[in-house]
Amino acid sequence: MKIFWSFARQAFQYISVYRFNFFMEFILTLVRMYGIYWVWRILYTQRPGAFGVSMEQMVTYGVMGMVLELFIWSRPQWYMANQVKSGAIDTDLMKPLDFHVHMLARSTGESLIGIGVLAIPALIIAYLFLDVQFPPDMWTALMFVVSIVLGFLVFFHLNFLLGSLAVVALDIRHISWAYFSLVRFLGGQIVPLWLFPPVVAAIAEVLPFKGTYYIPISIYIGRLAGVEAIRALEFQLVWLIVLVLVSRMLWDWAHRRLVVQGG
Amino acid sequence: MIQVRHLTKDYQRVKRREGFLGSVRTLFSADYQTTRAVDDISFNIKEGELVGYIGPNGAGKSTSIKMLCGILVPTSGEVLVNGLVPHKNRMENTRQIGAVFGQKTQLWWDVPVIESLKLFRDIYKVPEAQYKQNLTLFNELLDLHEFSSTPVRQLSLGQRLRADMAAALLHNPRLLFLDEPMIGVDVVAKEKLREFIKEIDRDQKVTILLTTHDMTDIEKVCSRIMIIDHGRIVYDGSLEQIRAEYGKQRKLVVEFEEEVPDFSAPHAALVKTEGRKKWFAFNRFETSPSTLIADISSRFPIIDLAVEEPEIEEIVRTIYRGKPELVETGIK
């Protein structure tokens, strides 16, 4: 637990040093929220009630997609890549702390900052100015929170896998661009899965990415409700377990290779 | 060659206020704080002089050099480089100066050295004959041909510095700035570079201003030394002068057969004891070492001794601390 508090303190310092960055990040998110708001507004003015959702729901979906980006994003892969490059990874590995847990703690800390400093103000603005709705009931809100946590963990492990590759000296800078773009797309950040053409939809349904944006947001707007919502949470959980196992295996392998190679 | 009169440079910095509200207020009404980086300095440097320019970090060295190069505009005072005012005639001035920075190369990183040199030849409009002549000279003195087809990023530090030297001198500048050119270079390469610098100065009468933290460079290369501290020139003279003025002190290092208690010797002060060794400082104009040795050896048996000259480094350090009378440590 002490680890979390020390990270929290570090986080606080981080915020004050990089306040300009945070401010800019906030403004950028507002611009993105604004953009997606108008896109869905126009589309649903043209075809109200299409696909069984209302304009308010779709606008909420889009804006939430942008807000979620602020805190389900984690960056263990960059941290790991940089540490390997600079050689500082040795100090991390010498600490009496499981590296996997270490990275998770770090990312959780960053996310919490993201929520507090960026997401909550953004949400307030979204509620006030961009017609974003509240979840239909407490039960939905609860499932939403659970879903976000699962989504965060899923995303974290996806990135952790990428970071493990970086540790064995693969240059991840180039594949990251396309990779994350694909994750956002198949994860349904801008376009919800029910709009995908059949083939793409089939692929997106089985991959873990939909657990990052699509499931939490769909639950939030009430599109996934009741049994379907529970199923969706199960889906996230199952994939999470798979990813944790794969992550640990990949990391162990990468770790061993690192030690053998001498970094 | 260089004339500097009452040169002063002030920097205005926005005073940062604490906290978030403070930053907002700063956006609207900034409070400025003036730092005087260079404070009324004056000096003349003649053509062909090899001057060492030293000072602690933040003393105003790079600021004054930037003003000589025309990169920075002085707050007051005048600068003339070969008759030109650097910041007013930037283009013209840059044709007559060259610079080597130890920390950062002037060359293009990914292409062979020779490509960078060709580019410089074009930028400085060096006539073909002169270009070829200089290349021959560099091949001879710097072994340039050994690595001229290698991209700069694959060069060793010593090679890179030699390449930078070639680039700086390609257009036969009248004035050469060397800013910490030998940082991190091994001893052998350093010696070669020093020889090269002296050769260039002898041969082409290039005026050279060398900034460095390595006193050996100064001792081996420069004839004159300027020390700047807190924006002011605190010393300007030759090496011999500095030794003469400040180098009255000598230290006698004596190693005894066994550890002996501290004692005082006539006309000398005990400044350090370490095990069986003791250091005695004395004024060489007032005390002869042989008298001192005779006195000390009459008290205790000696097995080794040496006479130390104060290192320039020590002298300079004392000048930095503003105590030019370094010698008077308990001695008349």
Add this chain to the structure above:
Amino acid sequence: MDALRLYLRLVGVSMQARLQYRADFIMGMLNVIALNAVNLGIIGILVYRFVDLNGWIVWELFFLYCLWLLGHCLYSLFFWHFWEMEEYLIQGTFDQFLLRPASPFIQFLGREVQYIGFADMLVAITGLILAYVNLDLHWSAAQWLFFPIIVISGTVIETALTLMTACIAFWTGRSDMAINMIMEFNMLVQHYPIDIFGVWFRVIVTGIIPVAFMNYYPSLMLLGKLDSNSPSAWLGYISPIVALILSVIASGVWHLALRRYSSSGG
């Protein structure tokens, strides 16, 4: 040295330098293509489900996207390094520009070349050709002549805006965030026709950060969407003028930046 000759010479060296990194190049190209594919895919799906976006059908939207991309890729080929201005200042590269008897501006312009822009160019040209065919456009000679001017204007607009924003580093030491801001507006303008957005946004991207002139307004003219009775029809033609105005302003900002640098040392 004559400014243009110097520039070409510098670009030549930069190209030589860039060729050293071949593996990077391939990966970069693939990535850019994938990125564009995803973007176009998103637009495609939306229109597939909703028929059109405020009257813009799929090929018109692809045209809009690729027109922006074509102007942008020329910028990214030659001037991608603008956003590294703060590094140039910190590391002393800028001082080196000032030590040479050549325009620091030209030296800065020719500093680096990025080949990844070629992938964008491939996508853009392909997209534009396909759109032209599928929309059954028949441009007049005047439109054909105007087309390359629009593309170049787009490049100039983006270059000038980025240069001005990069110069902020001379005062505050940082410029990357401001440049990201411009990029964000660019992204929206590239993907969607600005007539779907609210008034404020349209005002910003027309009058303040005029990136809408890279693709939106010229597209109205080139796609025959211009209502010649509308009082603002002339907007479709003035991209080159906007580019010119921005260049003048950018050059002024650059001079101010240089003056600032020589008085306060950066």
